[in-house]
Amino acid sequence: MAAILVSLVILLPWLGAITVWLVRNEHPRLQHILAVVFSILTAIASLVLLTAATSETVIHIPLGKAFGDLTFVPDGLAVSLTAIAAVIGSLAVVFSVDYMRGDEQLGRYYFLVLFFIGAMTGLVLSGNLLFTFFFWEITALCSYGLISFYNDDPKAVAGGMKALIITQVGGVGLLVGTLIAFVNLGSFQISDLLAKASTLPAVSLSLIAFSFLIAAAAKSAQFPFHTWLPDAMEAPTPVSALIHAATMVNAGIYLLARFYPAFEVVPGWKMSVLLVGLISALIAALSALVATDLKRVLAYSTVSQLGYMVYAIGAGGVLASQFHLLSHAVFKALLFLAAGSVIHSVGTRDMRRMGALGSRMPLVRNVFMIGALALAGVPILNGFWSKEYILEAGLEHSPVWAYAIMLFGAGLTAFYTFRMVWLVFFGRERDQLNVHQAGSAMKFSLRILALGSFITWLFFGGLSGLLSTTLPFHALEHESTLELVSAILSAPATWFALLVVALGFGLSWVRARGFVLFGGSWLNPFVDTSFGFEWVNDLVVQGISRFAERLRATQTGELNWNIFGIVSALLVVLVVLWMGA
């Protein structure tokens, strides 16, 4: 049963991807229908899979010595992320029916989106580290293809290339860690690594732990690799909602949460994780204060919220990070899709040209405000519960100064959220924009996600139950939703945090009333250089691009050179065989 469901959630979207591609772009209507049907079937399978969660290996395919056995383990961590990826994936696809209507290359678009959904579910379900790496790389490839989807726009191409190269750095980190683990354990199985972590030499374990941290930071756009995500906003908006807010960027959080029991003993690892999360949360929130591009603000806030999750893992709160991941996936997808409706309707992403759009698109305004309040952490929306839960874990298990900075970050979040909502939907009209209404498919996705922002925190008990019963190495305790509610409402820290959030809102409101909408320009130089870390990213991106340009000389296309390549490769294989593999 579980085996069938696991194969379904990986293979259904891939089958859909190929089908939509084969239908060809001459039949856009059929392409839309097929993409929606396949993604919704995947979502249903993923929801059923939630009931079949187990810590056992359900699919086991021996592949010989070099690759290890291909296994799939649908435990709590995996099935919850699968459900998030598949459900939000299907909503993004439904949204695309309106958003991408009239595009001439639907086949390529839906192929990449569906291929991505399958790869993402494979990434979290795989029990073999090497295959986790393969799926990880497929998601990076799809992300690249979708960021550069409008490939006649040089900014989109550059943004895609940057995202690809930076996430490749993370991929190399993952591969290095995987190979070190293989050399020491002789196995690629994740369960083996978790079970035998304490028997590994301390140096090897530290190397694995820190390579995985680099992998996670690059994938989840954390410090110092946080600059690719804002540049990735050239992608079509449903893609930003799905890949760059709700799923792919969570792969790094998943990796840290998955291996937390093995790495927590590594000296300095927890502190490094905590610091990475803290710095990302803070500088991304500061950057969001001055950004004028609607999608960039959302991208910065994504980096900032991912920083909260990383911080939670550094403070030992694996459950807290997963809970916030769930809330964030829902409300950030909602925010992105609502922003997509605005952008689709007015044809610009520049908030300086928007203003007073609220009365002209009331539904979008309402759902956007629900998402924004959840992002700011206002009761009773899901963002409130999960953020308070993280702050509580932080107060108990991290230094007080770290907690104070995260609290300050929560205030900043409220501040920039209010500014964003005000600039787009309220205030006075700053430009003549031609507004047209959102389509029914868009409204459907928005309504579901808005509802989700109200209710997903009720699933806390279920999530906690799943994680505590199916993750043997994490030793999490089961907590019910009721316990969460009483714990959060009775903690004085909660009310203090709410006060900070209210302060953020208040300051932002005062500023907006004073019509100082675009002040704070003293922050701009810092934001433009990503607080001095743009050069790290530039170094990586340009270094690799230059190296690749040199390799271009080997691509002559001449028969003789190709034969030379084939013969040399043959010789290498012969030598390897002769050495006795």
Added chain:
Amino acid sequence: MTFTPLDVILFGVIALLGVGFYGLLITRNLIKVVMVLQILIKAVILALILAGKMSGSTGLGQSTAATVIVADTIVAVVGLALAVQVRRRFGTLDVPKISTLRG
């Protein structure tokens, strides 16, 4: 040092392979490319017979070799026919010149 007949055949196989690969590396004329491919296939046929002899199933090696000879004739014929078409279309048999890929 004495060589058995099998050793001699093995050297023959290696020599033919070397000649074939060297030829593929340096030839630019399409007809010569087809000829060099033929030399390579002859090396393979010889290797099949040798392998049959060494593994004790001589008949199997020889019958496989006979099959390959038939297939290889077709390769030669089709290759030469293509060469004729290329000559008619592009007016040259120089391999680098008939590349229509840009970049």
